[in-house]
Amino acid sequence: MTLFVAALTSAFCLPLYSLLLHGLASDLHSHVVLVPLVSLFLLRERRATMPPAGPAWLGGSVVLAIIGVATVGASLASRRVLSHNDHLALFALAYVSLLAAGGAWFKGQAWMRAAAFPFAFLIFMVPLPDGAVDWLERASVVGSTDATELYYRIFGTPYLRRGVIFELPTITLRVAQECSGIRSSWVLFITSILAANMFLRTTWRRIALVAFVIPLGILRNGFRIFVLSELCIRIGPHMLDTAIHHRGGPIFFALSLIPLFAFLWWLRRGEGAPTPRAA
Incomplete structure (x- = not known):
C-alpha cells in the first residue's frame, strides 16, 4: 500500500503541486493543504482499532478506479474549457478516487469500512467548482x-x-x-x-x-x-x-x-x- 501511495502521488505530483499553490494563494481553498494531514492523523489515531488487511475488495476498487480514470480523462479533455480551479478540482477528485481504490485493493473491504471517514474526509481536498x-x-x-x-x-x-x-x-x-x-x-x-x-x-x-x-x-x-x-x-x-x-x-x-x-x-x-x- 505504501508503494502504491508513493507511485500514485508521484504520478500526480504536478497537479498536486499546482493544487498546493492554488490553496496557499486562495482564501477559500486554503484548507486543502491541511486536509491530507487531518486524514493521516485520523488513521493514526484509529490504528489500534483497525482490523487487519484482508483480501482485495474487487468491486469497490474497480468502481473507484473507473471514477478516477474517467475524471482524469474529463480533466485532460476539457482543460481549455475549464477554469484553473475547476481543472484542479477534477484532478484532485481523480487522485482521491484512485487512492481509495488502492485502499480497497490492498487492504480489503473490512479495513476500508473502518477507514471510511478518513478517506471520505479527503474529498475536501477537492476545490469547490466555480459554479x-x-x-x-x-x-x-x-x-x-x-x-x-x-x-x-x-x-x-x-x-x-x-x-x-x-x-x-x-x-x-x-x-x-x-x-x-x-x-x-x-x-x-x-x-x-x-x-x-x-x-x-x-x-x-x-x-x-x-x-x-x-x-x-x-x-x-x-x-x-x-x-x-x-x-x-x-x-x-x-x-x-x-x-x-x-x-x-x-x-x-x-x-x-x-x-x-x-x-x-x-x-x-x-x-x-x-x-x-x-x-
Missing part, C-alpha cells in the same frame, strides 16, 4: 441580508431596505457577494463534520451538529455586517476601509465557534457515558 461557489455566495448574500435586518430590528437601528441594499442614517450599505462569508462558513462546515465524527456516536446527533452550521454561518455573517454598519453609523463611513472590514473575518469565525462547541457539548452530554462495548 458552486457562485451559487453559494449568492445564497449566502440573501441569507446574510435577512440576518442583518433581523439584528437591526432587535437593536432598533433605523433602516430602509431595498433588496440587498440598506439605507442607514449616515451611509448606504450594499451586501455584495464579497461579503457573503462563504470561506468562513465552508471552514465551519468542515470543522463541524470533523467534530461530529470525533466526539459524537449517534447518527442523528452528528447530523444535527452539521445542520446547525447552516443557520449559524448566516447569523454570524449577518452579525459581522451589522457590527460594521453600526461602526459606520456611530464613528464614520471610513470604517469600511479599516482592518475590521477587510481582515476581520477570523475574529467573527472564532466567535461562531463558541455556539458551535456549546451545541456539541450539549449533544455529547445527551449521549451519556459510552458503554464498554461502544468505547
Whole structure:
C-alpha cells in the first residue's frame, strides 16, 4: 500500500503541486493543504482499532478506479474549457478516487469500512467548482441580508431596505457577494463534520451538529455586517476601509465557534457515558 501511495502521488505530483499553490494563494481553498494531514492523523489515531488487511475488495476498487480514470480523462479533455480551479478540482477528485481504490485493493473491504471517514474526509481536498461557489455566495448574500435586518430590528437601528441594499442614517450599505462569508462558513462546515465524527456516536446527533452550521454561518455573517454598519453609523463611513472590514473575518469565525462547541457539548452530554462495548 505504501508503494502504491508513493507511485500514485508521484504520478500526480504536478497537479498536486499546482493544487498546493492554488490553496496557499486562495482564501477559500486554503484548507486543502491541511486536509491530507487531518486524514493521516485520523488513521493514526484509529490504528489500534483497525482490523487487519484482508483480501482485495474487487468491486469497490474497480468502481473507484473507473471514477478516477474517467475524471482524469474529463480533466485532460476539457482543460481549455475549464477554469484553473475547476481543472484542479477534477484532478484532485481523480487522485482521491484512485487512492481509495488502492485502499480497497490492498487492504480489503473490512479495513476500508473502518477507514471510511478518513478517506471520505479527503474529498475536501477537492476545490469547490466555480459554479458552486457562485451559487453559494449568492445564497449566502440573501441569507446574510435577512440576518442583518433581523439584528437591526432587535437593536432598533433605523433602516430602509431595498433588496440587498440598506439605507442607514449616515451611509448606504450594499451586501455584495464579497461579503457573503462563504470561506468562513465552508471552514465551519468542515470543522463541524470533523467534530461530529470525533466526539459524537449517534447518527442523528452528528447530523444535527452539521445542520446547525447552516443557520449559524448566516447569523454570524449577518452579525459581522451589522457590527460594521453600526461602526459606520456611530464613528464614520471610513470604517469600511479599516482592518475590521477587510481582515476581520477570523475574529467573527472564532466567535461562531463558541455556539458551535456549546451545541456539541450539549449533544455529547445527551449521549451519556459510552458503554464498554461502544468505547
